[in-house]
Amino acid sequence: MISHDILVVGGGLAGLAAALNSNPELDIAVVSKVHPLRSHSVAAQGGINAALGNNPEARDDGWEKHAFDTIKGSDYLADQKVAELMCQKAVTTIYELEYLGVPFSRFPGGVIAQRPFGGAGFPRTCYAADRTGLVILHTLFEQSVKNKVRFYNEWLVTRLVVRNGKCVGVVVYDETTGQIMPIEARAVIFATGGYGRVYLKTTNAYINHGSGIGIAYRAGVPLQDMEFVQFHPTSLYPNNILITEGARGEGGYLINSKGRRFMEDYAPLAMELAPRDIVARAIQTEIDKGNGFENEYVHLDLRRLGAAKIKKRLPGIREICIDFAGIDPIESPLPIQPAQHYSMGGIDVNVKCSSVVDGFFAAGECACVSIHGANRLGGNSLLDTVVFGKIAGEEASNYVRGSKRQDSGEKILLEEALKEKKRIDEWGKKDSGVKVHLLLNTLKTVMSESVGMFRDKKALQEALEKIRELKEDYKRVYISGKCLRFCQELINIFEFESMLDLAEVIAFGALRREETRGSHYRLDFKERNDRDWLKHTLVTWKEDKPQVSYEKVDVSKYEPKVRKY
Ligand SMILES: Cc1cc2nc3c(=O)[nH]c(=O)nc-3n(C[C@H](O)[C@H](O)[C@H](O)COP(=O)(O)OP(=O)(O)OC[C@H]3O[C@@H](n4cnc5c(N)ncnc54)[C@H](O)[C@@H]3O)c2cc1C
Numbered sequence: 001m002i003s004h005d006i007l008v009v010g011g012g013l014a015g016l017a018a019a020l021n022s023n024p025e026l027d028i029a030v031v032s033k034v035h036p037l038r039s040h041s042v043a044a045q046g047g048i049n050a051a052l053g054n055n056p057e058a059r060d061d062g063w064e065k066h067a068f069d070t071i072k073g074s075d076y077l078a079d080q081k082v083a084e085l086m087c088q089k090a091v092t093t094i095y096e097l098e099y100l101g102v103p104f105s106r107f108p109g110g111v112i113a114q115r116p117f118g119g120a121g122f123p124r125t126c127y128a129a130d131r132t133g134l135v136i137l138h139t140l141f142e143q144s145v146k147n148k149v150r151f152y153n154e155w156l157v158t159r160l161v162v163r164n165g166k167c168v169g170v171v172v173y174d175e176t177t178g179q180i181m182p183i184e185a186r187a188v189i190f191a192t193g194g195y196g197r198v199y200l201k202t203t204n205a206y207i208n209h210g211s212g213i214g215i216a217y218r219a220g221v222p223l224q225d226m227e228f229v230q231f232h233p234t235s236l237y238p239n240n241i242l243i244t245e246g247a248r249g250e251g252g253y254l255i256n257s258k259g260r261r262f263m264e265d266y267a268p269l270a271m272e273l274a275p276r277d278i279v280a281r282a283i284q285t286e287i288d289k290g291n292g293f294e295n296e297y298v299h300l301d302l303r304r305l306g307a308a309k310i311k312k313r314l315p316g317i318r319e320i321c322i323d324f325a326g327i328d329p330i331e332s333p334l335p336i337q338p339a340q341h342y343s344m345g346g347i348d349v350n351v352k353c354s355s356v357v358d359g360f361f362a363a364g365e366c367a368c369v370s371i372h373g374a375n376r377l378g379g380n381s382l383l384d385t386v387v388f389g390k391i392a393g394e395e396a397s398n399y400v401r402g403s404k405r406q407d408s409g410e411k412i413l414l415e416e417a418l419k420e421k422k423r424i425d426e427w428g429k430k431d432s433g434v435k436v437h438l439l440l441n442t443l444k445t446v447m448s449e450s451v452g453m454f455r456d457k458k459a460l461q462e463a464l465e466k467i468r469e470l471k472e473d474y475k476r477v478y479i480s481g482k483c484l485r486f487c488q489e490l491i492n493i494f495e496f497e498s499m500l501d502l503a504e505v506i507a508f509g510a511l512r513r514e515e516t517r518g519s520h521y522r523l524d525f526k527e528r529n530d531r532d533w534l535k536h537t538l539v540t541w542k543e544d545k546p547q548v549s550y551e552k553v554d555v556s557k558y559e560p561k562v563r564k565y
Helices: 013-020 063-073 080-100 132-146 211-218 245-249 276-291 303-313 315-325 380-401 409-429 436-450 457-474 488-512
Strands: 002-009 028-032 150-153 155-163 166-174 179-190 229-236 253-255 298-301 334-343 346-348 360-362 535-542 545-552
Touching (some): 002 013, 002 166, 002 380, 013 028, 013 380, 028 179, 080 132, 080 380, 132 380, 155 409, 155 488, 166 409, 179 211, 211 346, 211 360, 211 535, 229 276, 253 276, 276 334, 315 334, 360 380, 409 488, 436 457, 436 488, 457 488, 488 545
Parallel strands (some): 002 028
Antiparallel strands (some): 166 179, 253 298, 298 334, 535 545
């Protein structure tokens, strides 16, 4: 049986940061369902935050101000000490990345360039033009290869195996051979990314199904604050490719069909650079009021930046707009609309990235530490992946040093792998039933229509009913082909199980949270309610259904105030 000291699941930024920072004397491996360089982190555009103070307008910046902006941006749901820790570590993190070889853009004189981003008091987003995720991911991958990290690519983890409160390993489907296999590990780190594809309109890659979060949930690990789903204000209409916040950071304006910079009505001070929840709702409100174009989009106008700046700072965005919309932002405004973008909630872990299960850790977008609370600031996710990926690697290494292998681990893993094989046999035996892709489309529609940016009790209840019907339909799915190598239908069946659970947990938490906070906007409860709802939602899978509990938020530093921008 394959066995490692530390098994990292996920080859994106959080996973590679974890692998690189695990103790090199240990035996470390990364499993990823796609080649690591195809992980979604590669698509990150605008940048990564740190209070370096390099921008002439940011001489008075400091990590405390970064932390305050993060906490205020989170609508005071972030745990304040954890947010502080991340912002404190941000500055050295950027220099470490630079040292490893990340080619950041530079200001004249050679210091790392920084641009303004939404909800930030100072321009503190470091970037590499509009390809920041790509350059960091390539650098960390090169370093991992140099450090001889073992990679298992195109292997999908389908189960996390836990016995007596301790993690013993995982079960994987090797896409290249069609085989099911157990992997034993003394510590497992999930860095499996977000679940954007649970929604119809999303900026996320096709691979972002959130299966890691669902697998952890079914293994008994609670999920935290899942009702908080970020919708990015500016995705290109109609295919929802992201237009980075950096485009507004560089000076882009949002304009409605009346020719007005409508952000004046919603965030008169910050305008286009208010936090994402506020800008996304403003855009959708304009469209719903009839102030959009074709009832679908408003304009993001970059023309005032001029050709030279667009070509230098936003070359990838220009390419995307020309290739996918036939529009050159140097000459014409861009049609944009909000789309699902990021998951603030995730696998419940503490500041050491460790969970309720011994030896099981999580970091990056799949985890909730919790820093982003009810609304993440742009540029803080890349930071989160690198800072907490590193912590996860270090803490998993400490854990492995002080723990023993579970004696019966191999036997348990073989049994779990057998169960998985039996499931596949069952799906393969049937020659009729339900095609999983049809269920997938229905789920996405339900989530977009009823658990989207604007929510209310009736719609959320209906969504939950529909999700539960889909769970019944799921029992009748089958595999129509016989070859199990690169079997997309099988991958979809495995991942859809998680998507159903995540959808249920999101809708379930959203229905219970009778207030508006950050990205969670209730039409029937339009105000934030700190008295009853300044708390984290925890949902645990017990007796085949979600059970909810609540946990205190750390507000030890800043007293929650009404957010104004
Ligand atoms: C278009 C776009 C642009 C963005 N730009 C920025 C930005 O400029 N700044 C910023 O701060 N944030 C940005 N974000 C957010 C940020 O990019 C992501 O949150 C972050 O990259 C997630 O990294 P991760 O390592 O957690 O996950 P990912 O990069 O998504 O990696 C997940 C990994 O897990 C693997 N995996 C998943 N499930 C399984 C499974 N079951 N078995 C095996 N492997 C599995 C995948 O193969 C992949 O390797 C952007 C997001 C989008 C959508």
